[in-house]
Amino acid sequence: MNKRVFILIPSYNEGKVIRQTVRSLSELYTVVVIDDASTDSTFNAVRDLPVVYLRHDINLGQGAALQTGMEYARMQDADVVVHFDADGQHNPADIPRFIEELCAQPVDIILGSRFLREDDMDAIPRLRRGLLKIARMVNGLLTGLWLTDAHNGFRVMNRRALNAIQLKENRMAHATEILMQIRRGHLRYMELPTHIVYTAYSQDKGQRWSGAFNILVDVFINKYFR
Template sequence: MTAANSDVWLVVPVYNEGPVIREVMTDAARTFPNIVCVDDGSRDDSAAEIKASPARLVQHPVNLGQGAAIQTGVEYARAQPGAAFFVTFDADGQHQVDDVVAMIDRLRTEPLDIVVGTRFADGRSESVPLIKRIVLRTVVMLSFRTRRLGLSDAHNGLRAFNKTVADDLDIRMNGMAHASEFVALIDHHKWRVAEQPVTILYTDYSRAKGQSLINGVNILADGMLHGRRR
């Protein structure tokens, strides 16, 4: 499996994920050996833990936000020889490697540029905390672009895409707003997009660190500000 995925790069934005990042990256590297972690000004031992893992480390000296970390990671990965496919992957263990395998397989075999994970398929939404589920559904209703593209979970951080997308990717928004910008870029560039049902693992660690209520408010505010733009 590893040799078959030598043209795939996982891009992992990291901010204060010291307790779990080494284990998450070690597990992912068993299937995807090429991983770049962008330590976005962490104040804990994230950088040291990344160095102790199979992943490569790129650092922001200060915290610039998730959008900036993803952009830095994609720029690093797309410059590597043989890089053909790219995946935005969470640092906290919520994303599943098996889902990434399925998404990459689709990019290899179907006429697609980008595959976006969705928590709202095959009854999987039951695992999503209720408040977050309501917020994410509301954002979709507010977003004309998201509905036009047929996306049901635009704020899912698990995305796989080809070099066409990577070469033109230019994320300028940080925080939660970068997810809406991703949708806008898909629409603007007419990238061929599809959704893939994925499982998000909500552990005690990710629930505690994620501050789901605050994030939910931010996501909803972003949807209200940007969702109606065409």
């Protein structure tokens, strides 16, 4: 049975790299670019490619962009949804491997991990590695899911998970919110190794310590005051 696979790519001012990211995927899958009110050349970079282009009128954040993409995928009766970053960090070759495991194993969502293979760990910049280890501990305490990699944006889910996950965290705290909803929805999950490419471009725009603190505040408010 052929699966209807939708690749969701949230994008904000990724015009320099998104064409290269999308071009390798659009020949094999239904690619949905969710433009979160970019002010650069994002639209022109993908306008002639066979992709679904959705746009927010105002910048809402990556979590909101993923939610928009998931709502579209639900309306299109997607069987499998993949979360994929626009900046070229994720490896397209991981997609079929994850989908194969999703279909073969009794799981609803597979989460990528940079900490299951030594080669993948070695590729992580030292400062980023320390930040991720702290995030793992915080996420474990908040969600009860003790994953090896708490903030990997590469995820593959089936229709059950797609219908269960409803993001309210508009910005980067959505990564922890997804884990909370996996537990609350009794979704079956597993991790698989994935390789992240840290280019100068992706590192320059990457998460800072101040951003990590803001994520923690957002997650705390979501957990205890909503």
